[in-house]
Amino acid sequence: MRLNLVLVMIAAATVLASCQSTSEDSTTEGFVSLTDSIESNPSLKRYGVAVTHREGELQAFVTGFGGSNQLLAWRDGVLRDITPEALKDAETDAIGAAWCDIDSDGDEELYVLTTDTYGGRKRFPDKLYDPTGDGWSERLGGQGIANRFAGRSVGCVHTPQGYGFFVARYGGPMQLITETDEGLRDVAPRYGFDRVTGGRSIVARPTYDGVDIFAGNERGPNFYYTRVNDSYEERAEDLGVADPEQNARGVDVVDIGDTGVLDIVLGNWEGYHRIYRYDDEDFEDVAPSTFRHPTPIRSVIAEDFDNDGSDEIFMNNIGAANSYHEEDGRRLPIGEAEEPDGLGTGGATADFNDDGRVELLLAHGEQGSQPLTLYQHRSDSDSTRIRVLTEDGAPARNARVVVDGGVQVVDGGSGYLNQMEPVVHVGKEPPLTVRVRYPDGRSGTVKVEKRSVVIRPSDLS
Numbered sequence: 001m002r003l004n005l006v007l008v009m010i011a012a013a014t015v016l017a018s019c020q021s022t023s024e025d026s027t028t029e030g031f032v033s034l035t036d037s038i039e040s041n042p043s044l045k046r047y048g049v050a051v052t053h054r055e056g057e058l059q060a061f062v063t064g065f066g067g068s069n070q071l072l073a074w075r076d077g078v079l080r081d082i083t084p085e086a087l088k089d090a091e092t093d094a095i096g097a098a099w100c101d102i103d104s105d106g107d108e109e110l111y112v113l114t115t116d117t118y119g120g121r122k123r124f125p126d127k128l129y130d131p132t133g134d135g136w137s138e139r140l141g142g143q144g145i146a147n148r149f150a151g152r153s154v155g156c157v158h159t160p161q162g163y164g165f166f167v168a169r170y171g172g173p174m175q176l177i178t179e180t181d182e183g184l185r186d187v188a189p190r191y192g193f194d195r196v197t198g199g200r201s202i203v204a205r206p207t208y209d210g211v212d213i214f215a216g217n218e219r220g221p222n223f224y225y226t227r228v229n230d231s232y233e234e235r236a237e238d239l240g241v242a243d244p245e246q247n248a249r250g251v252d253v254v255d256i257g258d259t260g261v262l263d264i265v266l267g268n269w270e271g272y273h274r275i276y277r278y279d280d281e282d283f284e285d286v287a288p289s290t291f292r293h294p295t296p297i298r299s300v301i302a303e304d305f306d307n308d309g310s311d312e313i314f315m316n317n318i319g320a321a322n323s324y325h326e327e328d329g330r331r332l333p334i335g336e337a338e339e340p341d342g343l344g345t346g347g348a349t350a351d352f353n354d355d356g357r358v359e360l361l362l363a364h365g366e367q368g369s370q371p372l373t374l375y376q377h378r379s380d381s382d383s384t385r386i387r388v389l390t391e392d393g394a395p396a397r398n399a400r401v402v403v404d405g406g407v408q409v410v411d412g413g414s415g416y417l418n419q420m421e422p423v424v425h426v427g428k429e430p431p432l433t434v435r436v437r438y439p440d441g442r443s444g445t446v447k448v449e450k451r452s453v454v455i456r457p458s459d460l461s
Contacts, residue, residue, distance in 0.1 A: 030336070031324075031360065033336045033373065038078070040081040044066075044371075046063060046345065047346050048096040048097050049097070050419035051419060051421040053387065054131070057074065058074070059072065060079075060350060065094060065365055065366075069087055069088055069090075070083050073352075092124040094112050094114050095114060095115045095151065096152065097110065097111065097113065098155050099111075099156065100397060100412070102162070102177070104162070106390075108394055109139075110136075111129075112127040113152075120170075120172065121148055140177070145177070145184060145185070145186050147175060150169065150170045151169050152198075152200045152416075153167075153201045153202045154168065156398070157211060157413075159211070160231075162178060168199030168201065168215060173195065174194055175194070176191065193232075197218075198217050200217055200218050200416065201415075202413050203252060203264075204397075204412045204413070205262050207262075211439050212225060214241065216266060221236055224239055239282045239283050246269075248269075249269050249297045250299040250300030250415050251265065252300050252301060253302070253414070256275070258404070260406070261407065268294070269296065271294050273287055273294075274292075286329075288330065290325075290329065291331070296317050296319055297316070299347050300314070301314045301347055301418075305358060307356070307382065308381065309428050311327045312325060312332065314337070314360065316344040317344055318344050319367060320340070335378065337360065342364055343366060344364055345363050345365045345416075346418045347418060349421060349425075351385065351425065356383045382427075384452075385451065386403075387455070388410050388436055388438075390456075393456075395410060396410050397439075403428065429451070444460025446459050
């Protein structure tokens with residue numbers, strides 16, 4: 001009897017040691033924290049993050065809720081606060097942001113979405129900042145179209161009228177703010193975008209025929225606007241993505257398996273998460289149970305974090321552990337980015353330190369103040385970085401970029417309240433054959449021979 005007890009104790013100790021070893025091994029995989037590289041990082045309530053490329057560097061705008069906004073850039077080995085006074089705006093409750101060159105001057109404007117109430121009418125108007133030689137000018141209020149309805153997301157989308165800011169409203173009509181000969185105008189009614197619902201998230205899905213728009217909603221069905229000639233048709237129910245019983249949050253597009261077709265990844269608040277795969281007629285939810293189970297989701301971010309040639313999916317939760325998945329939903333080790341006590345809201349990807357790997361900048365808020373966090377995957381594989389520009393020299397948001405059969409997008413807005421870097425990041429080494437389709441229909445092929453390239457319309461053949 002005593003021998004059996006000893007054997008049982010030895011077996012139990014072996015199992016425990018094995019479990020501890022597995023737990024320790026898991027810390028050597030996934031993401032590692034670079035948060036100490038953020039120079040000025042107070043504990044605040046923050047929501048959205050939006051990244052642009054200007055003045056020769058990537059710059060991340062982080063919204064401040066009840067505090068100052070921040071503009072961050074990597075300088076002298078740290079992510080430094082370079083916020084001009086005009087953008088701090090500590091008096092309003094900023095929640096979402098997006099960059100977009102709506103006036104075709106080669107420099108992106110910045111739309112800042114504010115929300116001081118859950119839904120309906122609000123106190124503080126949104127802001128639209130235009131960079132000028134002397135600094136930044138705010139234009140939206142001066143044009144008389146400053147919105148007074150609570151918002152949740154904003155993105156840069158290309159329509160037949162050119163680039164515009166698509167603004168998701170909660171309890172008010174959605175907007176499309178664009179530059180016209182008469183100045184800034186809301187042209188959403190022209191395309192039937194001005195629906196009233198619980199708007200939550202926006203993502204552009206470029207196709208062979210133009211740029212479609214998916215709008216994730218709460219307390220009602222999602223919207224899917226298909227580009228048809230110079231107009232749009234709302235087809236969410238026909239395409240199988242209306243999902244009226246769920247409450248949408250973060251969304252992104254990803255080409256699962258390099259098929260040349262963009263699929264949709266959608267997080268639903270305390271509901272079933274979706275991986276909508278497109279089959280030339282409609283979408284089908286193919287998410288496995290390890291991905292589908294409900295969480296308090298905020299942002300969903302698809303990116304090739306480990307430079308293995310295919311995208312992974314980062315699920316950013318509030319008040320619960322984050323998770324990390326293959327593009328088909330299979331779970332992966334997350335490492336230090338798990339943040340079980342994190343109050344995750346927004347986040348964005350960018351290769352701030354220019355080392356060939358994207359960093360993941362996460363914001364926290366709503367339920368309490370926390371600092372920003374910064375992560376990078378431990379993989380040291382190589383990548384190729386492709387900047388697609390317009391004729392005017394601005395990022396070609398919504399451009400469809402095919403690299404060796406797989407589709408990538410120059411992000412116009414995704415995640416939830418967020419916008420990723422305007423760079424196509426591919427975990428593959430050159431030489432690569434790249435086919436670009438601009439949102440206005442121009443397309444062509446470029447042979448990429450270097451790890452970092454810039455493509456303009458004149459480069460296409």
